[in-house]
Amino acid sequence: MNTAANAAVRDRLRIAIQKSGRLSEPARALLSSSGLSWRESRDRLFCYGESLPVDLLLVRDDDIPGLIADGVCDLGVVGRNVLLEHAGERAGVGASVPFREWRSLGFGGCKLSIAVPEGWDWRGAAQLAGKRIATTYPNQLRAWLHEQQIAADVVVLNGSVEIAPRLGQADAICDLVSSGATLAANQLKPVQVILHSEAVLVGPTQPFDDVRAELADLLLRRMDGVLRIRDSKLLLFQAARDALPHVLQLLPDAEPPTMCAVDGTETLALQTLCHGAMTWQRLEDLKRAGAHGLMVVPVERMLA
Known part of the structure; x- marks a missing residue:
């Protein structure tokens, strides 16, 4: 998006959420409960805010941190696991991290866990030394291995991580776990949690310096009220x-x-x-x- 286009939306707040997936509907429900309503575009990728000057952009969750970093969107709802993976990627190349977690939102809970074959006699993280661990979250896995002072090979896969040990690509995996059914179906068991994840509201590291600051404060107050009484x-x-x-x-x-x-x-x-x-x-x-x-x-x- 060019500079003129960016300047034209500075009197409105733009929020990126997942177009489809397990965070999509809960995110829209939370924002709706906060008093927001929209008019959707024909392609259902953009929602123009009607009750407040707050628009929605419907995108892939992996794109949300980058959209905030580039200034295309002001806020986003994404899993903490995605946020930290992108933050780790930027830090790994020496770049600053221009986004941060603003609020935990209480839905989409899961765990980023180490899982090993069911036949393993698990006695602790030291058993991973020298092993191959398949994951789609290499930055968080490498950071955890560094903290544990464990030398292991990180095998980066884009999908189907659970079948990597059966195919001989890895000895263990590091992946998101919710119910554990997928692991069990692939004869794996979770043995070590390295991150408790849930949906979070993401925003820029630096505060807004225009009308978006007032809009963001208003939205946060409403969201805090909704979250506070969710089970009240x-x-x-x-x-x-x-x-x-x-x-x-x-x-x-x-x-x-x-x-x-x-x-x-x-x-x-x-x-x-x-x-x-x-x-x-x-x-x-x-x-x-x-x-x-x-x-x-x-x-x-x-x-x-």
């Missing part, structure tokens, strides 16, 4: 004043409650925001501790 419920109940300590002990994940006295009694009416699951068992435990009139209310939006 508003709990309303009553309890005798002397039972309150026992009840509150069962709410370690709750905000400090708002309470008021019920006229002419020693009963308190309370409400609190709980960030954990509010199961039937938990409600029954609260009732036994002295709470009554328990009501669980879903929270749609919250702005701190």
Whole structure:
């Protein structure tokens, strides 16, 4: 994109997300819950922001860090594994890293793990010395091997990493693991996690110096509100004043409650925001501790 085109979009924020894949729908849902709406282009690669001057670019996840580095996009939603791999690639050639993680987003969780054949008697990372390890994440693997002071050969593959040991290309692999079913299907077992990954919001290392700064702050406030209440419920109940300590002990994940006295009694009416699951068992435990009139209310939006 030329300089004139870049200058023309500086009054709007542009966010890159995965066009398709496991992060695509959750990313769009999060942004929609933050009050964003769009009009899609015919090719469904660009979404023009209607509720706010915030546009979406739908791309491959591997392209997102580079688009931010080049100034084509301002923010992006991508896996931490992808972000760190691109950061390691730039650092490896002595280039500065112009992007960083702004927020963890709580979805798309997985682990970048070392996996070995099921027949291995795994006793520790030292067993990898002198072995061939196949991966699509060579920068993170090399960094981990360096930290562990292990000399091993990194075999870089673009796909089908799981079958590398069966084909004789490698002795072990380093790949993303979610359920572990793919590893099991290829007679492999995960033995060492080198990175806990999830979807993250990526932005530039340097702050914006134009109207995008205000837009980014607004978006972050809304996203923080959405993330904070994702699994939260508003709990309303009553309890005798002397039972309150026992009840509150069962709410370690709750905000400090708002309470008021019920006229002419020693009963308190309370409400609190709980960030954990509010199961039937938990409600029954609260009732036994002295709470009554328990009501669980879903929270749609919250702005701190």
